[in-house]
Amino acid sequence: MRGLRLNAIEKRAASSLATIFLLRMLGLFMVMPVFAIEGQNYAQATPALIGLAIGAYGLTQALLQIPFGFLSDKYGRKVLLVAGMFIFAFGSVVAGLADSIQWVIIGRAIQGGGAVSSVVLALASDVTRDELLSKVMALLGASIGVSFGIAFIAGPILVTHLGLSGLFFVTAILASMAIFLIIFWVPTGDNVRFLSEHRTVLSKVGDVLRHRELLRLDAGIFFLHLMLAATFTVLPVQLVEAGMLKSQHWMLYLPIMLLAFIAMGPFMGIAAKRSLHKPIFMAAIVLLLIACLSMTQADGVVGLGLCLFIFFWGFIYLEATLPSMISRFAPVTFKGTALGVYSTLQYLGVFVGGPTAGWLAQTYGFNSVFAFLAVISGLWLLVAATMAKPHNVVGYTIHIGQVHQQQVADIEKQLRTMDGVWDVVVVAEERVAYLKVDKKQFDYEAVADYAEGLA
Template sequence: MTAQERRSSISLALIFALRMLGLFLVLPVFALEARKYPGGDDPALIGLAMGIYGLTQALLQLPLGMASDRFGRKRVIVLGLLVFAAGSLMAAQADSLTGLLVGRALQGAGAVSAAVTALLADQTRDGVRTKAMALVGGSIGLMFAVALVAAPPLAEHFGLSGLFTLTCALALAGVAVVLWVVPAESPRHADAPHGRLADVWRHADLLRLNLGVFVLHTVQLSMWVAVPTLLVQAGLPKSEHWHIYLPAVVLSFAMMGGLFSLERAGHLRAALLSSIALVLLVQVGLGLVTAQVAPQGLWWLGGLLFLFFCGFNALEASQPSLVSRTAPAAVRGAALGTYNTLQSLGLFAGGALGGALVRWGGPSSLFVVTSLLCAAWLALAWGMRPVARQGGHGH
């Protein structure tokens, strides 16, 4: 990477990290803390307050991604972070579960993932873009691990209101990073060609990548409906689950070098297919655990989760990189907006699907369905064309 590419990658990863840390700190304790608010005796309303963020984010990723194509990335990112901060502040001041729900919905309206990813794609060459995307993915994974450890003691001392106040402060810090640390973007001209949304939706390989991220996040969230129970059954109390998650996440980052080697050799399609196969293997393995065909020991479960995070991290790095390379430059923001919309919808679908399957057929039926989804995804992705290696700057 050049010095400017390193600065772009690190500063934009920092924006993701600041925003996602605030979100992740709330998630492990939200359901318990929300019961203390008026209206908190309604589990359905608690679930809606948790999930409404993903729904409003899904609705606005594409419009804000398209706006970044037309009006500039940094302008849209700053606006989105300010909306996210306003939603966090509203949630911090809420005195009822309905107030929390409105604050969470406003948080989701600050949907800047597509604009940030598009700016990163603009400021990096194709040959190093997966490494840059991996830095973003790694920052998100690391914040998830930090939040699992930090959320319970912080919630005990400051309450849910304090966590939302911290989230607001982190978002405002992100605005400062955009304004004063992220390198300037190329000026946009009014007569610059604007692509059409149809160019994104009709593109076969972009369609494969969009359906792929939907399946990945549907499977990811569905898994976590059953995995905590499996860990408890294996003898690990809920308060100590981070003893498994944290090493699995951190060690999986160390395996990312293999992905970069494949990219440098021009084998990013092979890396994508291998990572999908790895996630499929984990779903089959977890299915064997729940069917009591495979052992339920912690070492076995820890190994499966390590393999999952290896595949997940590689896909989180390679898929947005492939979207940014595959999409015409004039619709890069729209393409990444579509991609992030499907990602958010996958999270929404995963929670609903996982809960329904465990309720109706138990964890075994859940992992049968996730295995079938991954197998269908692998078959769909197999037809993807190899991405041409390009050395030029992605402007």
């Protein structure tokens, strides 16, 4: 079972969906490192409105992500993917044609209306065998990280030659390319399973919001993306004021991104090998706190660059770690709902961070923004300190064939006695048992043999 590989359909799904994710996030992220400067050229622009333009997509993204998932259950994944990317492209064109900051805000809000993230993840789960789904999800996550790195380099370069309007039109072209891929390359989920583990279920949202560990992580992703949006509402302007031409900003971002990715490696290794997930997690938050406090005193390009490296060192680790921690803490039958709530809070953080930073900068100056973010980091550190130690467990799904509801309790009891099994929920109507297991102790063969006996 450990040697299973992706089949042709799964490979096509993984590569196509990862490419779509990359194109979409590239379009969103390219604006972030340049808009604080270029947005000043629009009529009626103020720091607060510039911040709102940076974060506007987060509100519509947060509001529409779960509805898009439900609609894709009813009308099909590819239909909603095409519709979402069309909305994203239309919003990009509106922003590209804008002659005032208000129209840019409207365009950005329309961009966020193409909330296809949940649909992409749902389609991936439709066409991928459960035991290989983690590999596909990891590839999708990696595509977001790659798009983030490319965007912070490409954005400043492209805006120098094309202007901000041209950058929005490039985003529309990227969205059109994604639509082409959806129609002609993405496989159709003909055997749609809609397993409850992967779906966002409204009736279970309350359970997620009452789960203390999940709430701590949801607060964390909200804080993290608030800090990201707030930082890039003011930092590009600070770099210009420090004497760095806007066309040269990519020369700073490129080495910082590379070094931050390299520095993250030991964090990941130590956390995994020594089961020190919580201490390393808190250390990464401390890095954010140090970066924000240092930003209040930073002077010159070198000082700002050093602070930004420390910030991204912590940010990249936390961005990569939080989703896996959600999966570890989430009860087995509503991991999809937990991730849906998590993503909603992520985009709300973007929406709050941009306008808040813009207003603070406009009213009290740049240092007030980073003082505020230092307070946010300290608050997050206190929240994380009360977090339980994450267990080294993963989700695992087995097919059990047709069973009667009266057998469910006995099957769950039997599975819990097997090595490495932490939790079990059997859903008779889906003919599936959802397990949470310790990979080091879990006896794959014994569970597989038991499942075959039930089928």
